[in-house]
Amino acid sequence: MRRIHKVYGSGAAQVKALDGVDLTIREGEFVAIMGPSGSGKSTCMNLVGCLDVPSSGDYLFRGVHVGGLDRDALALLRRHFMGFIFQSFNLLPRVSALGNVELPLIYEGIKRSTRRARAARALRSVGLAGREAATPSQLSGGQQQRVAIARALVTEPPVLLADEPTGNLDTATADDIMTQLARIRAQRGITIIMVTHEPDIARHAQRILYFVDGKLVKDGTPAEILT
């Protein structure tokens, strides 16, 4: 990312969510994005995840200029390269755990039986075997987040993006989720970019980016930043 700016709104209501960010994330890195509320953490993650495009500046994802892509191309990038986890889980209500995990595969056009098998395997890998039929309202927060992880990973994307994945969970459950993520990274060598404001959570990462007012102010290892 070079000289990335992201501006929301227009005129007097304009907000500079990101203000000239230069950033390179290498494949396989585990990066935590930290900073005070409203500092642009989520905005940065959304740009990296191709949910949105920068207002100005260049973002190259594997050599591709993301800024020049149309909506459908962005959707395809997300479909094949990104997995998302959100603070509020963002599962489809009233759809079973299996149905939720299956969803990205539906958009890939994979046939039903294969889909089911892969979704069930993904659920098993996050320790939710036997809960396939449960709807989100029948699951605890930690279980819901694990369903979300399964959904993010079922397409086997090279990049996992997590926006405060433990923000709605108690400490024990948060640790459990972090263990899951660490294990997945160890198994698959996946790139993880995680927004958090909890130092204990950020400590799991290799590298921490610290944002203040839309600017990247610190970039280093947890040992350097969390002192």
Add this chain to the structure above:
Amino acid sequence: MRLLDTFVMALQAVVRNKLRSFLTVLGIIIGVASVVAMVHLGQSATRTVTDEIASIGSNLLFVVPGSAHRGPGGLRTTAEPFDLADAIAIEREVPAILVAPALSTDATVVIGNANESIPVVGTNNHYFAVRNHGIAYGRAFENDELDAGAAVCIIGATLIDEMYLGQEPIGTTLRVGRTACRVIGVLEEKGQSMGQDRDKIIVMPIKAVQRRLVGELDVSTIYVSALAAGSTGAVQQAIESLLRQRRTIAPGKDDDFYVRDTQDIARALASTTNTMTILLGAIAAVSLLVGGIGIMNIMLVSVTERTREIGIRLAIGARARDVLMQFLVESVALSTLGGIIGLLLGIGGTWLTTSRLGMPFLLSPAVMLLGFSFAVAIGIFFGFFPARKAARLNPIDALRHE
């Protein structure tokens, strides 16, 4: 994304919200049901009318004195009545026809211990063929009975039921007015037609009615049947020019009689019922349109409600067109469902109504297909706007939506 999965997804959404889905499509259900029922009932009414007219006699012409412009009221004008000579002339001059001169009146007949006024028709033996009302058993008139105006009669089925209670009527004597008539035959049963019991009738030789009941030598109607189907137009013209001659009507003056074709009457009545059908169908179609607006309304609400869901779908790789298809297929699924239920209700309603009214139960595939495809088209049309709204959402904004 595969089409089948899109359908499954849409159906799941419909089924997940059963009550809401039902209420959403209620308008479509009512619309399709009323279109289907109205048009079918209209067609059935048209058929009833044309069938009844066909049962009066096909290729039948009524020749009646009076002015055609005054319609049926013209029957009682001062126009010169016909006599038997007119009928004989028509039979002689116009080829390939059957002619039945008739004089109708009412006569008092004793039924049980009550007097009842019964229509009596004086005519000849062609009447049975021309009016499509044959003799069930017994015999027709004999020539000497016709020539002499003998007091013989052929009676309708209702009279048999009411007077003879299952006893043999042939050979008995029936008092018609002040004349004692010998019963020689019984007519086929015809049933009700346009509120009249067509089996409550007595047929006698025309001379008997003229002399014994009416006391005049008039002919009130000359029934003419063209032997060849579809030739009534030529026959009608021939009769008209013949009668103008016989009645010495100067060229340019209006006829003082008129010739009417049953097919004319059938066409006129059929076109009236058709107009009614189209009108009612159009009103029903408007209700279908209102049903479509109902679908659009609910789908718009649904898109707003499910903004976050749309955001999730976009985040995990759905393209705008996937979301568009999802919502479009959903509204089409709803309207198709409504179309099917409406179709069934409409057919049921038609069946119920026709069986109550004794009309024929006709189903027209064209009407059903039209009503159904109109419903589906409405689903596409009114579903498109909400679906496009969903597809245009920005993933970030949709995910931030509360």
